[in-house]
Amino acid sequence: MPKLFPIPENHSQRFKLHNEVHARAPIGLSLPVQSTFLALSVNSKEKKQEYLNLTKLCERYGEIPPKEDSSHFSATLDSFEIRWEQHAEFSSYSFYVQSGSEQPFSKLALEYVPVDWLNDLPGKVIVAAHAAIVESSLASVSSTESISGFFSGNAIIGAEVTGGAAHAFTDFKIHVDGFSRFLILNYHLKPGQAGRLLQRLFEIEVYRVMALLAFPIAKQLTPDLNKADKQLLTITNAMAQQDSNDGKLLDELTTLAANVENNISTHQYRFGAASAYYTLVDQRIEDLREVRIQGIQTIGEFMKRRLEPAINTCTSTARRFNVLSKRISNAGQLLRTRVDITIERQNQALLTSMDSRAKMQLRLQETVEGLSIVAITSYIVSLIGSITKAANTSESIDINPVLTTGLSIPVVLLIVALAVRRIHKKIHTGE
Numbered sequence: 001m002p003k004l005f006p007i008p009e010n011h012s013q014r015f016k017l018h019n020e021v022h023a024r025a026p027i028g029l030s031l032p033v034q035s036t037f038l039a040l041s042v043n044s045k046e047k048k049q050e051y052l053n054l055t056k057l058c059e060r061y062g063e064i065p066p067k068e069d070s071s072h073f074s075a076t077l078d079s080f081e082i083r084w085e086q087h088a089e090f091s092s093y094s095f096y097v098q099s100g101s102e103q104p105f106s107k108l109a110l111e112y113v114p115v116d117w118l119n120d121l122p123g124k125v126i127v128a129a130h131a132a133i134v135e136s137s138l139a140s141v142s143s144t145e146s147i148s149g150f151f152s153g154n155a156i157i158g159a160e161v162t163g164g165a166a167h168a169f170t171d172f173k174i175h176v177d178g179f180s181r182f183l184i185l186n187y188h189l190k191p192g193q194a195g196r197l198l199q200r201l202f203e204i205e206v207y208r209v210m211a212l213l214a215f216p217i218a219k220q221l222t223p224d225l226n227k228a229d230k231q232l233l234t235i236t237n238a239m240a241q242q243d244s245n246d247g248k249l250l251d252e253l254t255t256l257a258a259n260v261e262n263n264i265s266t267h268q269y270r271f272g273a274a275s276a277y278y279t280l281v282d283q284r285i286e287d288l289r290e291v292r293i294q295g296i297q298t299i300g301e302f303m304k305r306r307l308e309p310a311i312n313t314c315t316s317t318a319r320r321f322n323v324l325s326k327r328i329s330n331a332g333q334l335l336r337t338r339v340d341i342t343i344e345r346q347n348q349a350l351l352t353s354m355d356s357r358a359k360m361q362l363r364l365q366e367t368v369e370g371l372s373i374v375a376i377t378s379y380i381v382s383l384i385g386s387i388t389k390a391a392n393t394s395e396s397i398d399i400n401p402v403l404t405t406g407l408s409i410p411v412v413l414l415i416v417a418l419a420v421r422r423i424h425k426k427i428h429t430g431e
Contacts, residue, residue, distance in 0.1 A: 031186055031194055034109045035131040037129045038092065039202075040122070040124060040126065041124045042086075042089075042122060042123040043123075057117050063075050079112050080112040082094070082096075089273070090123075094202065105181065125178075126206065126209050127206045128180070129182060129205055131181070132184065133189070134184070136187050150181065157170055157172060157299055157302045161288045161289060161291075162189065162193055162197055168182065168288070169182070169185075170201070182201050196287075200288060204299065210277045211274045214267075214270045214271050215310045215311075217314075219313070224259075225321065229320075232327060246342060250332070253328060257325070260324055274314045373417055381408055384404065
């Protein structure tokens with residue numbers, strides 16, 4: 001891109017990040033319209049298959065396919081429009097068909113999509129929904145009773161939305177065809193408003209289901225959580241006893257901590273995702289700007305009463321696991337402190353015993369040294385005696401060997417004792 005001003009080089013991701021806010025813009029719809037929404041859970045392998053499947057669809061209708069690394073795509077293919085989005089855990093397909101029929105759901109958007117291509121869609125269906133935007137002036141949809149008829153007579157949920165531009169209704173049930181339904185009465189919707197409204201309704205449906213993926217896990221983990229809580233209580237009660245086996249308790253506590261941390265690591269992402277999806281549901285409901293229709297429960301009220309308790313259960317389960325982990329950590333620190341103190345006392349007793357033994361060895365050594373002084377003295381005196389006897393054989397020397405030997409004993413004994421003392425002194429001073 002040529003520079004008009006002398007500014008530094010662009011960051012490699014500048015334009016991609018800048019244009020990201022425009023990547024998933026809603027489709028402008030020509031009203032009235034029929035729409036079908038599919039959300040499929042996909043793994044990494046199936047995400048690659050999606051691109052190949054979309055490419056085949058585009059080739060069939062002579063449309064330029066999306067880039068291989070694309071995460072969204074929209075196009076008009078003959079008689080229908082398609083919008084594809086790839087998310088972290090699921091992919092969504094929205095199909096739109098302009099329909100002049102006065103009967104909602106009489107001609108579904110999915111009927112215009114090639115059946116063989118639909119059969120090749122990778123993944124598992126988590127949400128399937130039909131939606132219709134019809135004119136509010138139609139007599140067939142002029143009353144609450146007639147609207148309920150489009151939902152198999154079920155109690156309807158809805159409100160005035162988008163600043164009074166439309167009324168939106170649903171029953172949040174899966175009908176005999178395997179699809180849920182949304183009906184929108186158009187008062188003065190603009191094409192862009194219609195696209196955004198349908199997108200919000202579909203996102204409320206898929207995000208609430210994705211948030212509820214954590215609910216079965218929370219119910220499954222509750223017995224394990226209660227069992228771990230009781231086990232921790234048993235361990236802490238045992239810790240309070242004077243004659244407790246701290247080593248055994250520490251082993252049990254370590255095993256319990258490993259099990260709890262394993263559950264936290266395994267399910268932390270799912271519980272975190274549930275909270276994030278629920279936040280998105282709240283945001284999309286807020287974006288609807290609902291105004292109550294007399295006698296009908298709003299979408300926001302329905303979600304608060306039906307979805308919020310399940311999410312609270314998930315949040316509570318995750319919180320309980322985190323609190324239990326902290327309690328186990330605190331108990332472990334106390335128990336390790338007790339074990340350390342016990343080991344320190346044992347070491348102190350061992351050191352005291354070793355010190356006593358060292359003193360006994362010192363006394364024994366001193367006794368042995370005393371005997372060694374006598375032995376050395378005796379040896380030296382015997383040498384002196386031998387020398388004097390040998391010297392006494394000479395005619396020129398007259399020495400009394402017995403007297404000389406007797407007189408040398410105290411002298412030699414003193415010299416040997418002083419020598420040993422000097423050696424001890426050098427050893428103690430480290431010289």
